[in-house]
Amino acid sequence: WTPVSLSPQPLAGKCTPLVDDHTPATPSASKGIPWTQPLYCATIEVAEKFCVYSSSTFNDGSGISLIAKPETAAGVVGVIQDPMPAWRSRRHIAPSGCPRIKLDDLSYTVIPVPGKGLGVVATRRITQLETIMTSFPAIIADNELFPSDEDERPARADRLFQRALDQLPDQERFLSLARSKGEGVHPVDDVIRTNAFGITVDGRDMKGLYPEIAEQNWGSRLTPSSAYSRFTTKDLAMSVLATRDIEPGEEITISYVPLGITTTQRTRKLSNWGFNCSCELCSAPPEAREASDQRRERMVEVYYAMQDESTSYNTLVELTREFIKLAQVERLLAKVGEYYQALMRIYYGFGDAETARKYGQASLKFAEIFSDPDGGFCAGIRRDLRQLNEELSERRN
Numbered sequence: 001w002t003p004v005s006l007s008p009q010p011l012a013g014k015c016t017p018l019v020d021d022h023t024p025a026t027p028s029a030s031k032g033i034p035w036t037q038p039l040y041c042a043t044i045e046v047a048e049k050f051c052v053y054s055s056s057t058f059n060d061g062s063g064i065s066l067i068a069k070p071e072t073a074a075g076v077v078g079v080i081q082d083p084m085p086a087w088r089s090r091r092h093i094a095p096s097g098c099p100r101i102k103l104d105d106l107s108y109t110v111i112p113v114p115g116k117g118l119g120v121v122a123t124r125r126i127t128q129l130e131t132i133m134t135s136f137p138a139i140i141a142d143n144e145l146f147p148s149d150e151d152e153r154p155a156r157a158d159r160l161f162q163r164a165l166d167q168l169p170d171q172e173r174f175l176s177l178a179r180s181k182g183e184g185v186h187p188v189d190d191v192i193r194t195n196a197f198g199i200t201v202d203g204r205d206m207k208g209l210y211p212e213i214a215e216q217n218w219g220s221r222l223t224p225s226s227a228y229s230r231f232t233t234k235d236l237a238m239s240v241l242a243t244r245d246i247e248p249g250e251e252i253t254i255s256y257v258p259l260g261i262t263t264t265q266r267t268r269k270l271s272n273w274g275f276n277c278s279c280e281l282c283s284a285p286p287e288a289r290e291a292s293d294q295r296r297e298r299m300v301e302v303y304y305a306m307q308d309e310s311t312s313y314n315t316l317v318e319l320t321r322e323f324i325k326l327a328q329v330e331r332l333l334a335k336v337g338e339y340y341q342a343l344m345r346i347y348y349g350f351g352d353a354e355t356a357r358k359y360g361q362a363s364l365k366f367a368e369i370f371s372d373p374d375g376g377f378c379a380g381i382r383r384d385l386r387q388l389n390e391e392l393s394e395r396r397n
């Protein structure tokens, strides 16, 4: 038996009843059913049945609606009924080693920002890696409900969206968030497409709508945004960390698109949001953008050259130096975990297990800050490190 507060996950999965409309169940903590609102299910055109699961007690009464398959909902029950939920003590959500904040010590305010609607602006100095905010989802919805071709949108999904909204205690807050699609699209669909993050819940790709985080604009200052969002599976929380020191009055921005890509790639991806970007990077002089693009393109070249069979070990060492230098200049701090993981694998491929382990350890350090410490990425690095450690100790013996 594992105390739920330390590890909510064991409650999830098999032991939790799969609640759907064939197995009607009244909310009952003793039966392991934490949902407080009536259940609503619909079979939509794209796939099997999805149901709306809602709890009005989640996150201090802000509530949550989950639009999911019964097996996904069963997977998060442990989080919903955790007797010591993370939302009660947001302080402990900061990654270990990072400065923590108290909820009443907010370092930002939400105000109009020219050309962008509302935005989040620092009210005091925020230090690098400080947790700026932690948010819990108002709605989590399965990705299948949001096909990229909007004409393929399952018509009956709107009923699920409506029910999910009706069962949220704070509907106004949800509906006040930015929308970009307009007429003809259900408001919940629009708010989610404009504001939600891609998250993985119980192995499924979902969209998570985090109201506080949704107030942040996309932005960059010739380098990635000043902040980075980090999802943790075990409590469904999304935290925003400062990737550099942020001065009072500065806007806090996060990245809506993958980091490290070029201007053309960014513009294409940002077009999904349908806004004319007015961030510092988008409005920077063309030479500055080109210089950044060239560095990013060179990083891709170096990455492939490092893995080329014809590359000698000495060249690999030189390329590694160049790659790390470029990542530093571009300030791709949140990507360093991935980069070091790649280096671990490349050096291992070259037969240098000692250096591979060094990069593996560094990779884990960064990955535990910028990604979910309980997620698949960190687990993969730990697995590789175990293998490397075993191999090195066998060699020594």
Ligand SMILES: C[S@@+](CC[C@H](N)C(=O)[O-])C[C@H]1O[C@@H](n2cnc3c(N)ncnc32)[C@H](O)[C@@H]1O
Binding pocket: 115, 116, 117, 118, 119, 177, 178, 179, 180, 194, 195, 214, 215, 216, 217, 218, 219, 273, 274, 275, 276, 277, 278, 279
């Ligand atoms: C997640 S919301 C951000 C908060 C939003 N500004 C508000 O008023 O609630 C996303 C929307 O903000 C606006 N936005 C975000 N970043 C922007 C930028 N760099 N330039 C212009 N508009 C931006 C766009 O309208 C976009 O669809």
